[in-house]
Amino acid sequence: MTSRDTRHRRTALAAATAVAATTALLSTALTTTATARPTAGPARLAAAPVTLSAAARTGLIRQAQADAARTAQHIGLGAKEKLVVKDVVKDADGTVHTRYERTYAGLPVLGGDLVVHTTNSGRTEGVSTATKAKLKLASLTPRIAAAKAEKQALGLAKAAGSAKTAADQTPRKVVWAVSGKPVLAYETVVGGLQDDGTPNQLHVVTDAATGKKLFQYQGIETGVGNTHYSGKVDLSTTQSGSSYTLTDASRGGHKTNNLDHGTSGNGTLFSQSSDTWGDGTVSNAATAAADAAYGAQETWDFYKKAFGRSGIKNDGVGAYSRVHYGKSYVNAFWDDSCFCMTYGDGEGDKDPLTALDVAGHEMSHGVTSNTAGLEYTGESGGLNEATSDIMGTGVEFYADNSSDPGDYLIGEKININGDGKPLRYMDKPSKDGGSADYWSSSVGGLDVHYSSGVANHFFYLLSEGSGAKTINGVSYDSPTQDGSKVTGIGRDKALQIWYKALTAYFTSTTDYKGARAGTLKAASDLYGASSTEYKTVEAAWSAVNVS
Missing domain, CATH: 1.10.390.10 (Neutral Protease Domain 2)
Known part of the structure; x- marks a missing residue:
């Protein structure tokens, strides 16, 4: 094993167990459901979040956005600053926590996110902010060309193994407020593949005045992890005519797809005439699919039972899973851009990384992205990874x-x-x-x-x-x-x-x-x-x- 291989294995996320060998499902119903599980958490506490219907959540978000200008003024933001609602959580006692992204003169503010905490009576009782710095830029005109920022990002991506010769899109102007004095900057995103085959989504932030690199992080959050590990389990599937698919209609329409060793695209939805998936061996392609589907349903149910959360975005919509990624790919990863989880088959395609805690880990990266948005570097990156392990x-x-x-x-x-x-x-x-x-x-x-x-x-x-x-x-x-x-x-x-x-x-x-x-x-x-x-x-x- 080369040192490069070793480095990637050591930094990959681990997983614990995967799923059942043969998953017997009810063949007479359109949808079969998983067996009941014990509640993962205590009874609802006064300050614990409640489950919101889609209509209630949408209504709270719409109202918060309508009031955004007044909220921005109330919490002391400047005239050029605007708030964009990202998420809302309501507690049993009526307290509402509204999470916002921020713009300055129309530009996204990286590190400008904040949460406004409002009591049941509508009184603001606190604000949690990502930065304490005041936003006040002398100029919104860059001193360096966007091409210079792109060249810098491409060089850094090349060092990680990407062969891309151009950024995925023209560098965008942003305000950098994560650390130090807020400045005008460019954010460049470079795709391709890293040197171990993991998709690359390198974000590089460059000072628009000096050309200095301010920050970089990898947008692909990695991990390693069907019934191959967890024995015989019940899966929720969907019948269409004489065929069954690994579509979980009871959990937001989550689908499990087969990449068949490819590295791009959505893959093909697992479909067959029998409602029994896999045989516990890795030579059967549906075995890894059963593990992934089982991991997705257990993760959905855990968040629902423990915290009242309905899906990764808390909007009742399921992600999708892709199995059999690449050849001998020893990793698994969550990708926000496709809202999906992807699993390799391990060294020699003998150990699919579809373990149960890997599924939980990967989908939790999605939860983190749609809540705190912890940057994937430094101490915040450690907290991001730990959240997925936890x-x-x-x-x-x-x-x-x-x-x-x-x-x-x-x-x-x-x-x-x-x-x-x-x-x-x-x-x-x-x-x-x-x-x-x-x-x-x-x-x-x-x-x-x-x-x-x-x-x-x-x-x-x-x-x-x-x-x-x-x-x-x-x-x-x-x-x-x-x-x-x-x-x-x-x-x-x-x-x-x-x-x-x-x-x-x-x-x-x-x-x-x-x-x-x-x-x-x-x-x-x-x-x-x-x-x-x-x-x-x-x-x-x-x-x-x-x-």
């Missing part, structure tokens, strides 16, 4: 599948490193050889799959506590940076706190200090500022050196 773990426990019991290991089923070991460990992240157990000033410089260790460790401590214990047959021994003893509050409560913080308080630039503040606010909302849950959030962050 929620992927939640999906695995929720599924309660005897062939793949829930655990705090990432990628333990797919043997991605060839040594039988998991890709990541949440109880002590450094066991993977690269992840950080605790925060330090250098954490932001790590690859996001390693900087995620701090938040993964926090979540484990918050859920299960420190020290040695065995859960579902797996032994854990979680240390603390300060030698303190942490007693966990349980995984369900920890998930509620993380989700609340992600959807109401995190923004695109949230770092570990901000994550501590956001989760404490979430714990206070849900359980009270003097509660055991609040105090344990404090203790768990301190135990990983985040203060």
Whole structure:
């Protein structure tokens, strides 16, 4: 294995288990449904989000957009600034959290996102912002040509393996407000493929006055992960005449498609005369499809039962999955541009990366993109990856599948490193050889799959506590940076706190200090500022050196 191959394997996301070998479905109904699962979270708390009908959600968004100018003025934005509604969450007590993107003189503001928190009576009780800086640019005229910014981006994309000779579109003018003084900039996006075959979607931000690179991030969020792993399961499918398709009408119309080793396009929807999919072997193309479809339905149900969330965008619309990507592709990834998940078949096409927690991980990248929008680099990128590990773990426990019991290991089923070991460990992240157990000033410089260790460790401590214990047959021994003893509050409560913080308080630039503040606010909302849950959030962050 070359060092390049090693690098990509180590930074890929891991997965845990996949799905059933033979999936028997009811052949007499147009749609067959999955068996019931236990509720993943506690009963609705006053500050927990409620499920909104499509009409109610659309109405709240429409009203917020109609009031956007008044809201912008009310929270102190300048005359050139406008708000564009991205999402809205309503709590059981009537509090509404409206997430906005921002423009300045008509230009998108990168790092300008914010969340306005409004009480049931309509009073604004707070604003969570990605930047504290005031937006005031002396000029909106670039000093460098867009071609210079494009050349810079192409050079950086070439270093990652892309053979593209032109950007996907002309560099667009934006306002860069993520860090430092807001400036006029160009954002360039370069496509193609990275050197391991993963699609490339490199975003490069260039100062429009000096030509200096301000920022870059990869828009494709990677991971590694049918019934090949999870045994026999029930799937929700659709009958059309004498054929069945892997279309889940009960979960937003999610479809599972076959790329047949291609690397572009949507692929072909899995369709056959029998409602039994796969045989548990990787030589049967429908086996990986069954795993992917099962992972998608369990992830949908987990978010619905635990948080009242209806799909990735909370709009009741399903994404779609593509399996059999490329040849010997050892990875899986979420892509916002196609609103889809994609899975390779592993080394020698022998180990499909369609594990259950991979599905949960990948779709959670979509949830993050449509809520906090955590930038995929630095500490915010680590939090982005950790969110997917945390929620992927939640999906695995929720599924309660005897062939793949829930655990705090990432990628333990797919043997991605060839040594039988998991890709990541949440109880002590450094066991993977690269992840950080605790925060330090250098954490932001790590690859996001390693900087995620701090938040993964926090979540484990918050859920299960420190020290040695065995859960579902797996032994854990979680240390603390300060030698303190942490007693966990349980995984369900920890998930509620993380989700609340992600959807109401995190923004695109949230770092570990901000994550501590956001989760404490979430714990206070849900359980009270003097509660055991609040105090344990404090203790768990301190135990990983985040203060």
